[in-house]
Amino acid sequence: MISAYPGTAVRAAEQPLLDAGAGPELMQKAAYGLYRAAAGLLLRRRGRIYGSKTVVLAGAGNNGGDALYAASRLLARGSSSTAVLTAEDVHSAALAAFRGRGGKVLTLTEENTGTVLALCRSSDLVLDGILGTGGKGGLRAPAAGLAVLEPARLRRGQAPAVVACDLPSGISADTGAAPGAFLRADLTVTFGAPKTGLMAGPGAEAAGQIECVDIGLSTHLEAPGIQRLEAADIAGLLTVPAPGDHKYSRGVLGIAAGSAAYPGAAVLATGAALATGVGMVRFLGPEPVRRLINLQHPEAVCAESAVAQTHVQAWVAGPGAGQDEDQRQRAVDAMASGLPAVIDADAISAVVSSLGPQVILTPHAGELTALLTNLGKSTDRAAVEADPLSHVRRAADLTGATVLLKGWATLVAAPGGPVYSQAEATPWLATAGSGDTLSGILGALLATDSAGPGGPGHYARLAAAAASIHGRAGALSALEGPVEASRLPAAIRRVLAGFLQS
Numbered sequence: 323m324i325s326a327y328p329g330t331a332v333r334a335a336e337q338p339l340l341d342a343g344a345g346p347e348l349m350q351k352a353a354y355g356l357y358r359a360a361a362g363l364l365l366r367r368r369g370r371i372y373g374s375k376t377v378v379l380a381g382a383g384n385n386g387g388d389a390l391y392a393a394s395r396l397l398a399r400g401s402s403s404t405a406v407l408t409a410e411d412v413h414s415a416a417l418a419a420f421r422g423r424g425g426k427v428l429t430l431t432e433e434n435t436g437t438v439l440a441l442c443r444s445s446d447l448v449l450d451g452i453l454g455t456g457g458k459g460g461l462r463a464p465a466a467g468l469a470v471l472e473p474a475r476l477r478r479g480q481a482p483a484v485v486a487c488d489l490p491s492g493i494s495a496d497t498g499a500a501p502g503a504f505l506r507a508d509l510t511v512t513f514g515a516p517k518t519g520l521m522a523g524p525g526a527e528a529a530g531q532i533e534c535v536d537i538g539l540s541t542h543l544e545a546p547g548i549q550r551l552e553a554a555d556i557a558g559l560l561t562v563p564a565p566g567d568h569k570y571s572r573g574v575l576g577i578a579a580g581s582a583a584y585p586g587a588a589v590l591a592t593g594a595a596l597a598t599g600v601g602m603v604r605f606l607g608p609e610p611v612r613r614l615i616n617l618q619h620p621e622a623v624c625a626e627s628a629v630a631q632t633h634v635q636a637w638v639a640g641p642g643a644g645q646d647e648d649q650r651q652r653a654v655d656a657m658a659s660g661l662p663a664v665i666d667a668d669a670i671s672a673v674v675s676s677l678g679p680q681v682i683l684t685p686h687a688g689e690l691t692a693l694l695t696n697l698g699k700s701t702d703r704a705a706v707e708a709d710p711l712s713h714v715r716r717a718a719d720l721t722g723a724t725v726l727l728k729g730w731a732t733l734v735a736a737p738g739g740p741v742y743s744q745a746e747a748t749p750w751l752a753t754a755g756s757g758d759t760l761s762g763i764l765g766a767l768l769a770t771d772s773a774g775p776g777g778p779g780h781y782a783r784l785a786a787a788a789a790s791i792h793g794r795a796g797a798l799s800a801l802e803g804p805v806e807a808s809r810l811p812a813a814i815r816r817v818l819a820g821f822l823q824s
């Protein structure tokens with residue numbers, strides 16, 4: 323499990339060490355970790371550090387100090403380096419060390435921004451030390467002009483690797499929001515602990531890979547703001563059939579999905595649930611959809627019954643339900659049943675407050691906007707996308723349900739906390755039907771969940787596990803070309819087989 327902390331909490335944890343005079347030592351530890359990561363990246367990209375070209379973007383604070391000290395170490399290994407100062411005063415000792423190793427220095431202005439961008443683009447590595455946890459708001463002029471710099475991962479062909487020092491400059495270390503211009507990185511080397519701002523919203527996308535350097539703060543940190551499940555955590559949440567199990571004891575999932583207008587969503591949700599592993603799927607829906615389900619998935623037991631007459635351990639309701647009134651009623655009944663229930667897509671508009679954490683809502687940003695607005699907290703999609711962490715927390719607290727907000731980093735908030743973030747997905751997963759498969763995976767995990775409610779955040783952990791399995795399946799599928807939702811079940815099986823063998 324990876325635990326992330328708000329920038330403010332990391333600063334508070336640093337304070338006793340700073341008071342004890344350990345500031346310079348902490349900075350050297352941070353700079354050494356940054357240097358190691360940057361050197362590793364250079365070695366992977368060009369085989370050696372000697373002869374490489376680096377640019378350090380250095381702002382007014384200690385973040386710039388870290389970056390300058392790290393670049394000094396690269397200079398000692400034969401890299402040529404230019405420091406671009408984005409503030410009048412930068413960390414004087416770090417700048418002196420950088421100059422002492424033969425580094426060149428220039429000051430960024432509006433006039434030379436184009437030249438600096440060209441310098442960055444012709445280099446092998448850019449170290450972003452403009453702003454760290456002391457940053458307020460987005461990048462200011464003239465540094466804001468550097469925000470167009472694209473990291474290597476977003477450019478085909480020659481481009482420098484961009485390494486962010488502690489966090490991408492311009493991103494809120496607490497929320498991941500981007501109040502203005504910000505820089506994107508290929509790798510963020512973060513100090514003491516990952517910041518929550520690296521795991522949510524624009525910050526999660528801007529950070530690229532995340533590497534954490536231990537500078538000895540862990541004993542001073544309290545409750546994390548966001549957690550991320552790793553493979554071992556997910557493997558521990560999966561229930562495998564035991565000798566003596568039968569289809570009912572393994573867990574039956576009820577799926578109320580699809581409509582005459584959108585029959586495919588039901589097929590995708592059912593296929594993903596079967597690939598994740600359940601004792602049985604009981605499918606409820608109108609006749610054309612039932613026929614399609616039975617053609618594609620003969621093992622599913624189909625009926626047109628009501629929720630109350632259907633014996634299952636968990637529900638999925640909503641994918642492809644469209645305006646079908648019977649499906650909407652089933653979603654309402656599933657939410658009221660007390661059983662774990664995934665409520666997706668059109669069914670989210672039937673959500674009321676006073677739900678329990680066993681109800682898991684799975685909106686995208688647009689659906690979350692509509693949900694919050696329906697609940698009297700009017701907002702717009704741009705605000706949700708700019709700061710998804712605050713909005714997903716608000717939705718969980720208002721509804722009492724667990725809320726999974728789909729995105730680059732999928733966020734899952736349990737009412738009152740905790741929050742999980744999973745970022746295994748590939749942009750190729752942004753395709754029709756992808757969300758239906760996520761519902762199916764999560765439904766299967768809920769139906770077969772042998773651990774039961776198990777304390778606060780249990781359902782959020784299962785939802786985070788489903789997001790991770792879905793993301794990994796998408797990434798695996800993308801290795802063979804553009805992702806089609808109907809091919810995801812095969813990839814889901816391979817991902818789960820990997821978890822179960824490890």
Ligand SMILES: NC(=O)C1=CN([C@@H]2O[C@H](COP(=O)(O)OP(=O)(O)OC[C@H]3O[C@@H](n4cnc5c(N)ncnc54)[C@H](OP(=O)(O)O)[C@@H]3O)[C@@H](O)[C@H]2O)[C@@H](O)CC1
Pocket residue numbers: 336340344345348349350352353381382383384385386388452453454455456457458459460461462487488489513537
């Ligand atoms: N503390 C430690 O021991 C350790 C800290 N470490 C490192 O230090 C970093 C935190 O350092 P920090 O506190 O100096 O803050 P940092 O973000 O570098 O700069 C703040 C400066 O920028 C200015 N400024 C603010 N917003 C701005 C904006 N939008 N645009 C332009 N300027 C802006 C602000 O001035 P202000 O406007 O507030 O007057 C102030 O002058 C942390 O992320 C980690 O990298 C590690 O070495 C481990 C040990």
Ligand SMILES: [K+]
Pocket residue numbers: 385450451452453454486487488489490491
């Ligand atoms: K930075």
